[in-house]
Amino acid sequence: NRQDFPEVIYCAGKTNQQIAEIFLNLFNHSQKNIIASRATKENYEAVLKLVPTALYDEAARIIYVQRDNTPVDDKRFILVLTAGTSDIPVAKEAGLTAQLMNNKVEYCFDVGVAGIHRLLARKDLIDKANVIIVAAGMEGALASVVGGLANKPVIAVPTSVGYGASFGGLSALLAMLNSCAAGVAVMNIDNGFGAGRLASMINHMR
Amino acid sequence: NRQDFPEVIYCAGKTNQQIAEIFLNLFNHSQKNIIASRATKENYEAVLKLVPTALYDEAARIIYVQRDNTPVDDKRFILVLTAGTSDIPVAKEAGLTAQLMNNKVEYCFDVGVAGIHRLLARKDLIDKANVIIVAAGMEGALASVVGGLANKPVIAVPTSVGYGASFGGLSALLAMLNSCAAGVAVMNIDNGFGAGRLASMINHMR
Amino acid sequence: NRQDFPEVIYCAGKTNQQIAEIFLNLFNHSQKNIIASRATKENYEAVLKLVPTALYDEAARIIYVQRDNTPVDDKRFILVLTAGTSDIPVAKEAGLTAQLMNNKVEYCFDVGVAGIHRLLARKDLIDKANVIIVAAGMEGALASVVGGLANKPVIAVPTSVGYGASFGGLSALLAMLNSCAAGVAVMNIDNGFGAGRLASMINHMR
Amino acid sequence: NRQDFPEVIYCAGKTNQQIAEIFLNLFNHSQKNIIASRATKENYEAVLKLVPTALYDEAARIIYVQRDNTPVDDKRFILVLTAGTSDIPVAKEAGLTAQLMNNKVEYCFDVGVAGIHRLLARKDLIDKANVIIVAAGMEGALASVVGGLANKPVIAVPTSVGYGASFGGLSALLAMLNSCAAGVAVMNIDNGFGAGRLASMINHMR
Amino acid sequence: NRQDFPEVIYCAGKTNQQIAEIFLNLFNHSQKNIIASRATKENYEAVLKLVPTALYDEAARIIYVQRDNTPVDDKRFILVLTAGTSDIPVAKEAGLTAQLMNNKVEYCFDVGVAGIHRLLARKDLIDKANVIIVAAGMEGALASVVGGLANKPVIAVPTSVGYGASFGGLSALLAMLNSCAAGVAVMNIDNGFGAGRLASMINHMR
Amino acid sequence: NRQDFPEVIYCAGKTNQQIAEIFLNLFNHSQKNIIASRATKENYEAVLKLVPTALYDEAARIIYVQRDNTPVDDKRFILVLTAGTSDIPVAKEAGLTAQLMNNKVEYCFDVGVAGIHRLLARKDLIDKANVIIVAAGMEGALASVVGGLANKPVIAVPTSVGYGASFGGLSALLAMLNSCAAGVAVMNIDNGFGAGRLASMINHMR
Amino acid sequence: NRQDFPEVIYCAGKTNQQIAEIFLNLFNHSQKNIIASRATKENYEAVLKLVPTALYDEAARIIYVQRDNTPVDDKRFILVLTAGTSDIPVAKEAGLTAQLMNNKVEYCFDVGVAGIHRLLARKDLIDKANVIIVAAGMEGALASVVGGLANKPVIAVPTSVGYGASFGGLSALLAMLNSCAAGVAVMNIDNGFGAGRLASMINHMR
Amino acid sequence: NRQDFPEVIYCAGKTNQQIAEIFLNLFNHSQKNIIASRATKENYEAVLKLVPTALYDEAARIIYVQRDNTPVDDKRFILVLTAGTSDIPVAKEAGLTAQLMNNKVEYCFDVGVAGIHRLLARKDLIDKANVIIVAAGMEGALASVVGGLANKPVIAVPTSVGYGASFGGLSALLAMLNSCAAGVAVMNIDNGFGAGRLASMINHMR
Numbered sequence A, B, C, D, E, F, G, H: 001n002r003q004d005f006p007e008v009i010y011c012a013g014k015t016n017q018q019i020a021e022i023f024l025n026l027f028n029h030s031q032k033n034i035i036a037s038r039a040t041k042e043n044y045e046a047v048l049k050l051v052p053t054a055l056y057d058e059a060a061r062i063i064y065v066q067r068d069n070t071p072v073d074d075k076r077f078i079l080v081l082t083a084g085t086s087d088i089p090v091a092k093e094a095g096l097t098a099q100l101m102n103n104k105v106e107y108c109f110d111v112g113v114a115g116i117h118r119l120l121a122r123k124d125l126i127d128k129a130n131v132i133i134v135a136a137g138m139e140g141a142l143a144s145v146v147g148g149l150a151n152k153p154v155i156a157v158p159t160s161v162g163y164g165a166s167f168g169g170l171s172a173l174l175a176m177l178n179s180c181a182a183g184v185a186v187m188n189i190d191n192g193f194g195a196g197r198l199a200s201m202i203n204h205m206r
C-alpha cells in the first residue's frame, strides 16, 4: 500500500563493510525501495560492489535503490523550500527521502526572508502544495513567513548553516520553535530525513 | 469548509478589557467558533459580561464559543496522550483546540514510559488514531516510544513539568528533537494550542 | 544643537527618594528635556511632588519633562514597528525616547511575519522612514524581513515576549544577530531606550 | 577478596612512553588485573613492547592483563544494554571493565525505544540480571523504560551519539537525569568505565 | 519480601483533594508503607482528615504511614552526608525514603570539603556504611572526596543550594558528573527521593 | 547615487566554480563594485581565471573589483578600532566593505581597554569620525569605553578571539549587548561585513 | 595576630532562631569580631534580642559586632570601586567584611567605563591602594580597565545588576574571566563577602 | 624594583615572523626577562634565529629569556598544585611565569581529591607557602579543599581537562566560582599565565 515505507539505513557511525552488507541484505530480502542516509562517497563505493544498481545522490548524501513502481499521485506534491543555497543539502535529503516514499516533490531554493518578494513570487506553489518543508539556517525566519502564508502543515528543519551566534543551528531551532504562525512543527537540526518521512506520512493521508 | 479555522485570541499580555472587546467583536462579525487561549478565570469573567454564551475550560485555560455545526468525521480521531497527570493541562489545550476545529478527540492520560505496560495496553487506540499528540515533561521519552509504535504523524509537545535539570522543559524538548523514531515533529514547550492546530490540519487532509 | 541629548535617569534599582531628587536637580540645573526610564507609577508620584510639571507615560514606563523647543524636522522620521501587541511597551520606550530627543516618530504595531501582508501594506511607511526600529519577541523574524525591504538602518530590539523555548528573549536575540539581511544591528533584550537613543543619533546625521 | 579492584590507567593525555611505563610498573608490582582505558592502538603497541602478554580490545579502547583467577559468580550477572549500534563502544568499555573486576557480563545491543518490542522480547534477561547498565545517545529514553521494567539498580550512561540538538550528549544526559523511573542513576557522558566500576561494586554486595 | 517497595505519591502538581484521596486509597488497599513526597503542610492537613494515623516530616516534605514491620538489618546501614545545613531537607527526603523502605539510616551533616577534617573525623562511619548518599550544593565537591575515601557505592545528589554561578544546582550537578572518583553515580538536582530509593535497592542486595 | 550598494557574494558553503561564475556574471551585467566575502585564496584563484582584474585582500578575506568612481566624501570617515591584533581580520572585513561602498575609512588597532591610555591618545580620531566600528574579542569592553567617549553611532562587533570562557565570542557578545553606554548596537560574532555595510548606510545619511 | 579572622555566619537558609543562637554563642565564646552576612532586618531583630550590642548595615546586609581593637594599618588600604549605584550593596558587603577584618577601606562609586573620565579622575586612589575590589554588573568592563591602570591585585566581583542578556550576572562574569588585563581574579556573582575576605588576606601580607 | 614585570608576548594568533621580531625588539630595548606565552615549537625556532639565547619550555609553552638577576626571596614561595597529570601544562605555565617574575616556585602534582591523603601528606607545603595556585579540571574540587586547609590566598585555575559534561572546562570553572571556602579567586579556563602573574603580585607584597 501507499504508506509502505522503504527500508532505511543510517550510515553515520557504521563502517563501509557494515553498510554494504545491510544494504545487500535489504536488497535481497525485500522488494521495497532502499535508503541509506548520511552516506559518503566511500560508503557508496562499498555498496556498489555488492549492489551494482544502487545510485548515489551526493548533495542529499543518500545511497538508494528505487524499484517500487506504485504510481505517484501527481496532484498532491510536497514543496521543499530553502532560505539559502547552503541549506540545499538538507532540503535534498528531505526531498529525495519523500520521493523514494512515492511522493511528488517540488523544490524552490534561495527564497529567504531578506528578499521577501522572491518568496511571494512563488505564492502559487505554496498554494498548490499539499505539505511544505522549510529548511533554513541562521535566523530561521522563513518557517514563520511560510507558516503564515500557507493554510497547510509546515515542517521546519533548522540547519547548521551560519556562524558566530548561530551556535550550530541553535538560533534557527529556537526561532522555529517560537514561530508565531500556527501549523509549524520542528525537526532536529539538519534532519532532512525526518522531515521527508513525516511529510510523506501526511501527504499520503486520505 | 472543513478546514475553516476558528478565530483565535492569545490572552497572555492582554488586559481583561482588551480580551473581552476582541472576543465580542469576533462574536459579532463572524460565524466561526472562537478560541481565547492562555485565559485566566478573570479574563473569562470579563468576556462573560459581553458574551454571555462564552464557556471556559479551566484545565485547558481556554474561553470559547462553539457554534460551528459542521458534522465531525467520527472515524478519524486525534489521540492525545500524556506521560503524567501534570501534563494534562497542556493536553487539554491541544485537545479542546482540535475539537473546536471540528475534530473528534480521544484522551489517554498517565501512560508514561516508566510503566510501559499501561501504554501497550492502549495499543488499539494508537492503531486506530489518525494523528497522535504526545504531551510529556521530564525526560519526554513517551514521544519516541509512541513514534515507534505508530505508523502515523506524532506531534510531540514538551511540557515544563519537572524540576532541577529539567530546566523548565528543556530536557523534554531536546529529547523529543532527538527522537530516533521517524515521524515525530516537535512544538514549543507547553504549546498545546499549536499541537492541536497542526493535528487538526493533518486530520482534515483528504 | 540638534544632537543635544536630554538628561537621563535609569530608575531600576533606585529608591523613589533618589529618583525624585535627581530629577529635581536636573530640572533646576539644565534646560534640556528630562527622561527617567524604567519608572513605576510610584516613582512618578514621588517625582510629581518635587516637579509638578513632570509627565508619565505608563506604557513606555518613562517619566519626562519636555521643554526643549528646538523645531523637529518632520520630513525625517523614525519608524517603530512591532511584531505583536505585547511588544508595544518596548516600542513606546524607544519611540518616546526618540521623540524627547527631537525626532518625529511613527508607529506601526502588530505587523509580525505570520501575516506578512499586513507588513507589506505599510511598505510606504518603510520607504519614507529615515531609520527603523523593530521590536519583536518569540522568533524575532520581523527584523530580517524589514531589513530586506528597507535600504536604511534597522535597529532590532528583541523582546522578552514569549514562553517556553523563547528563554526570556534569547530566541529573538539570536535570530536578530543572525539576520541574513544587511544593515540590521541589535540591542539588548527589551532595551527600547537604547534603540531610541541610537535611532536619534542616526536620524540627526547630516 | 572479591572487591579487589584492578589497577587502572586513564590514557587520555598521557604519552605512549608514560602509559607503557606505568603499565609495566603495575605489571611487576601487583598481582591484580590491569586496565588502561581510553587507549589507542598506538598506546597498545608501546605497552606491548614492555608487557608482551597485554591484550587490547579496540571497541572498548582498553588495554588489559587478566590474571586474577578468582572464580566469578555466574548467577549474578550485569546486563549491558544499548539503544543503537553506535553506543556499542561505550557499552563495551563498561562491560569489559566489569568483567575485569570479576563479574559475569551479558550484552544486548540495539534495543532502543523506537522499536520497543525488541526490548520487551528480552524481558527475561532484564528479570534475571542483578544490575543493569544502559548506554544510549540521542533522546536517551531507554534508561527510563528499563528503569520502569526492572526492580533493580539501573546505571544510565548517556553517549555522545547523535547530531544537531543532541549537543554532544547533553540531550541524553538531561533525559536520564529527569527519568521518571525510580532507581536510575546517571554517569558522565560516554563514561563506560565509571558505569562498569559502579555496577561491579553493586554486583559484589552480599 | 524485603525488596517490597512502599506506595509512593508525588505531590507536586496535585491538589489537596487528589492527594488525600490517593493516600486513602493506598491506605485501604495495601499493607505497605505509604510515602507522599514533595508534600506541603496543607497537603498533610488534607490527608490527615482521611487518614488520621498519617505522619508528616516537614524537613523531608514527606507524608507517610509506617506499618511494615519487616525487621530491619541493623548491620547494613545507609549513610547520608551533607556539605552544609541548607542541604539537610534533601538529605532527609533521601533518608526517610530509605527508612520507609526498611533500611537503617545514619546522618552526618555539615561535613563539606572546606573543612575537610570534620569529614575525616567521621571516616569510621564511611567505613562501616553499606551505601552512601551525598547531598551537596554549590561546588558539589563532597561527592568526589567521599568517593575517594569509600570503596562502596556513592549516590550523589546535587542540591539547588547556592547563588550566582551555581545556576540553580547546575554547578554541583556538573561537578558530580565529572567526579574523578570511581563509583559515584548522580541523581537529578534535589532528587532526594530517587537517591533514597536507589540506595535502598542496593542495600537490600544479597 | 551614493547609497549604491556593491554586489555581494557570501563564499562560505559555495564551490570555487560557483563563486567564480557568480562573480563573472556580476562583473558582466553590472557596473558596480563587487564584493565576495569569506573568500579563501583558492576561491580567489578560481575567480582570477574568469575575472583577471579581481583583487584579493587576504586579511579581510575579500575578493573584490573596485570600479565605481563616485567621489568619496573625505570629511566623513568611518573609524575602525580593534582591541588587539587578533581582531584585525574582522576589522579589515568591515573596513574594506565600507570602502568598497564609497566611504573613507581610518583604522586604529590594538587600543584595548587594558591599556586605556593608548585609546585616549587617539581621542582626536574618535572625535572626528562620523561613525565608529569596534571589533573586540575576549571581554569586549572596548565598545563600552568608546561608546562613552563618542557622541555618535558605535557599531560593536564581538570577535571569536579568546579561549576558555570566551566560548567562541559569547563573552564579548554578551558584554557588548549589555553595554551601559548609549548609542552602541551589536552585530553577530565576527560579522565584519555587516558592520561595514551598516556603517556605510549611516555614513551616507544626509 | 592580624590574620585573625572574625567568626562568620552565612544567614541565607537559616531561621531567625538559628542565626540568633549561633550569634550569641560566638559572642560568648570568642573575643573576635562577628559577621553574619546575607542577613535581613528580621534576622537582625532576632539577634538584637540576644546580643543588644549587635549592629546592622542594611546596604551590606551584614549584622556585626566590632570589638577587636587591633590597630589598623592606615597606609595600606583596600579600594572598593563600583560601576554603577546598583552595585553598591555588593561593594559594601565586600568593604564591611574587609573592615571587620582590620583593614582600612576606601570606596569610589559609579565610575563605570561609559564615563571613563570619572574613573581617571580617581587615578590617585588607584595608585595609592594596596588591593582593589571592582564590583560591576552588565558588561563588567570596569575590571579590565582598572586591571590595566593598576599594578596590584584586582579582585573582580560580577554583580547580577542588569536585564535581558545580562542573564543574572553571567555577562559580567564572563567578561571578567576573559579580562585581557593581567592580575585580575574573579569571584562568584554578587560574592562581596568572598572578595572582602580575599582582599583582607592579601592586604595583610608582609 | 621587585615588582618589575617581564615583557610579555601572547603568541596565539601571531605569525612566527611577528613573534620573532617583537621578541628581538624587547630583547634589544629592555633589560628585563622576556616571556612569550602560548608558543609552539615552530614559534621558538623562529625566535631562536634572532635571539640565540632564548629558551623554550615545551610543557609550559613558553619561550623566555631570563636575565634579571634580582635575588629571589627563598622564604616566600608560591605553591602550584594540580589535581591530575593532565593539568601539568597549565601548572607549568603558571609556575614558569611566576619564576620569571622573580619568585620561588614549588610544585606538587597529582594530588586530586579522589585520593585526599596524598594531598594531606603535603600539608606542610601548604602551610609554608605564601600563595597557592590550584590547577584542576573535571570537577575542580581541589580548589575548595585547599582553600579550606590554607589560610592564605588561593588562585584557582580551571583546566579544560575532562570529557562529556566537563564542557571544555565549564564544570571546573563553575565549581571553583562556587567554592564554599573563603579566600579562593578564579581565573579563566587554562589561564596559567594570569594565575602566575597574580600570584607574583601577591607574593611580592610587603
Ligand SMILES: Nc1ncnc2c1ncn2[C@@H]1O[C@H](COP(=O)(O)O)[C@@H](O)[C@H]1O
Pocket: A008, A009, A010, A011, A037, A038, A191, A192, A193, A194, B180, B181, B182, D084, D085
Ligand atoms: N538522517 C537521519 N536522521 C535521523 N534519523 C535517521 C536518519 N536516517 C535514518 N534515520 C532513522 O534511523 C533508523 C535506522 O537506523 P539504523 O538501524 O541505525 O540504520 C531509521 O529507521 C530511521 O528512522
Ligand SMILES: Nc1ncnc2c1ncn2[C@@H]1O[C@H](COP(=O)(O)O)[C@@H](O)[C@H]1O
Pocket: C008, C009, C010, C011, C037, C038, C191, C192, C193, C194, F180, F181, F182, G084, G085
Ligand atoms: N532603559 C534603559 N536601558 C539601558 N540603559 C539605560 C536605560 N535608561 C537609561 N539608561 C542609561 O543609564 C544612564 C543613566 O544611569 P544612572 O546614572 O544610573 O541613572 C543613562 O545615561 C543611559 O545611558
Ligand SMILES: Nc1ncnc2c1ncn2[C@@H]1O[C@H](COP(=O)(O)O)[C@@H](O)[C@H]1O
Pocket: B084, B085, D180, D181, D182, E008, E009, E010, E011, E037, E038, E191, E192, E193, E194
Ligand atoms: N521527589 C520525587 N522526585 C522524583 N520522582 C518522584 C519523587 N517522588 C515520587 N517520585 C516518583 O513518582 C512516582 C509517583 O508519581 P505519581 O503517580 O505522579 O504520584 C513514584 O513511583 C516515584 O517513582
Ligand SMILES: Nc1ncnc2c1ncn2[C@@H]1O[C@H](COP(=O)(O)O)[C@@H](O)[C@H]1O
Pocket: F084, F085, G180, G181, G182, H008, H009, H010, H011, H037, H038, H191, H192, H193, H194
Ligand atoms: N596565556 C595568556 N593568557 C592570557 N593573557 C595573556 C597570556 N599571555 C600573555 N597574556 C597577556 O597578553 C598581553 C600581551 O598581549 P599581546 O600584546 O597581544 O602580545 C600581556 O600583557 C599579558 O597581559
Ligand SMILES: [Mg+2]
Pocket: A146, A147, A148, A149, A150, A151, A152, A181, A182, A183
Ligand atoms: Mg499557516
Ligand SMILES: [Mg+2]
Pocket: B146, B147, B148, B149, B150, B151, B152, B181, B182, B183
Ligand atoms: Mg512511527
Ligand SMILES: [Mg+2]
Pocket: C146, C147, C148, C149, C150, C151, C152, C181, C182, C183
Ligand atoms: Mg536592508
Ligand SMILES: [Mg+2]
Pocket: D146, D147, D148, D149, D150, D151, D152, D181, D182, D183
Ligand atoms: Mg525500576
Ligand SMILES: [Mg+2]
Pocket: E146, E147, E148, E149, E150, E151, E152, E181, E182, E183
Ligand atoms: Mg570510591
Ligand SMILES: [Mg+2]
Pocket: F146, F147, F148, F149, F150, F151, F152, F181, F182, F183
Ligand atoms: Mg556614546
Ligand SMILES: [Mg+2]
Pocket: G146, G147, G148, G149, G150, G151, G152, G181, G182, G183
Ligand atoms: Mg594590572
Ligand SMILES: [Mg+2]
Pocket: H146, H147, H148, H149, H150, H151, H152, H181, H182, H183
Ligand atoms: Mg582558606
